[in-house]
Amino acid sequence: MKIAVRVKLLPASVYEPDALAATLRSCNRAATWVSETAHAKGLFRRNALQQAVYYEVKDTFDLAARPAVRVIKKVVDAYATLKANIKAGNLGSQEVKRRQRAETKPIVFREDAAQPYDDRILTWNLDQRTVSIWTVTGRLKGIPFVGSERALELLASRSGESDLMMREGMFFLIATIDVSEPLAYEPDGFLGVDLGIVNIATTSDGRIMSGRRVSRYRRHHRDVRKKLRTKRTKSAKRRLKRLRGREARYTTQRNHIIAKKLVHTAERTSRGIGLEDLSGIRQRVTARKVQRSRLHSWAFAQLGAFVEYKARRVGVPVVFVDPRNTSRQCSECRHTHRTNRVSQARFACRSCGAVLHADHGGTSLLERS
Incomplete structure (x- = not known):
């Protein structure tokens, strides 16, 4: 099976962060332009799209050959993921409607969105814990990286693409790891x-x-964000920027x-x-x-x-x-009725009289299914 491991880059010189940030901007501007072309011409297959935009992407956005190929593939994958999510119904109703409306418009990539790299433009040195990475200003060599001990162990099994991403001025690499998957045992229930x-x-x-705890944390952050938005000062906007993503990370x-x-x-x-x-x-x-x-x-x-x-x-x-009906069906006698669920926490069967915690009753049915 494949899992993702994140390590943090530690650029040594002053210009290296600027080079990495400029690379992300250039690649994502190129991805947005490719997305607009793909949407206008209806080219969503990789080979057809690459034939149509490859040379122009390289010349317009000053990209080398492999980064240009990775940009085109990123656009194709983004449209495929959008279509698959809507088809599978993995989104909320409001999100589905929003993305269905978005299908009439090309996908726009943030300028700091992650950019995939392959082994030709990103080289790992696990012994020295450094990487050599292509940028629009030239190749940067010997950039140190750090991570947890477990992450560094897993990097030995790295294969495929790695993604360069930027969060709050810091740069990270997301590596794909092949992990051995044992055969599932015969369960005893x-x-x-x-x-x-x-x-x-x-x-x-x-x-x-x-x-x-999660509800309190969300409620607290919602109140803080609301208060900061009403102030509309520069310091409030800086505070909002620092809070961005914290709730999602906690969840x-x-x-x-x-x-x-x-x-x-x-x-x-x-x-x-x-x-x-x-x-x-x-x-x-x-x-x-x-x-x-x-x-x-x-x-x-x-x-x-x-x-x-x-x-x-x-x-x-x-x-x-x-x-279906796990919140309404009695785990003792299997009687199903909507009035069995008295409240969020209390279940009382109208047939056999069994009284228990509503969620625990539902798990008993899942255990037997």
């Missing part, structure tokens, strides 16, 4: 996991991983922690993991206006992806189960 907003994950063992960290706990529990007890398949839930659910923000910021897909790849790395089988 399944650990049912109910996903939610109030409780991010509830297991069939009765363990509840609350979403209160990602919490999902990593929860996914690791779920996989560890399943591995320790020789069980598989049963997850709800929530694809397209934002299109199916009708939320009140006050609930829309929480619904559309719910990172259930990210958590599911984290659980799946962490489980694959240790051989834990994962199955995705249709979540």
Whole structure:
């Protein structure tokens, strides 16, 4: 299986950061121009698009041969990803509508968006922990990089492209790593996991991983952003810029922690993991206006992806189960009715009288499915 490892570049001289930033600007301006050409001419296949724009991209944006090829491929991949996401329904209803409208316009790339590199224009020296990288001002050699010990170990298995990215004035390389994937064992039952907003994950063992901390963090950042926007001063804008992405990073960290706990529990007890398949839930659910923000910021897909790849790395089988009626069906007698769900946390069966935590009842059904 393939995973991504991030390391931080440490440019030594003053001009090296400027050269890297200029390279990203030039490549992304070229990508936007290629995107406009592809959209206007309907050329979304790599070979046809490359024949149409290759020489002009090189001459107009001062790119070498390989960077020009990587720019064209980035544009083709962006359109393919956009089309696949809309077709698969992996986006919220508002996001689907926005991107469907965007299909009538060419994709525009941010000037600091990540740029892919192949081994011809990016060379890794793992012994000295340096890289040699192509830029629009010439090749930069011997740039040091740092990362966690685990990341540096995994770089020995690096293969394929690496992406140069810039965040808040710092430069990073994202490398693709091939990791051996053990065969999934025969599970001795399944650990049912109910996903939610109030409780991010509830297991069939009765363990509840609350979403209160994430909700408080989001609410705090929402209030701070609102307050800073009303001030409209230069210092407020600088503060907003520093806060950018912090909420998303916090949510990602919490999902990593929860996914690791779920996989560890399943591995320790020789069980598989049963997850709800929530694809397209934002299109199916009708939320009140006050609930829309929480619904559309719910990172259930990210958590599911984290659980799946962490489980694959240790051989834990994962199955995705249709979540239909799991919040309404009694885990004791299988009686299904919408009034069984008394509140967000309380389930009371109208048939057998069983009373239990609503999310825990749903996990019992996932465990048996």
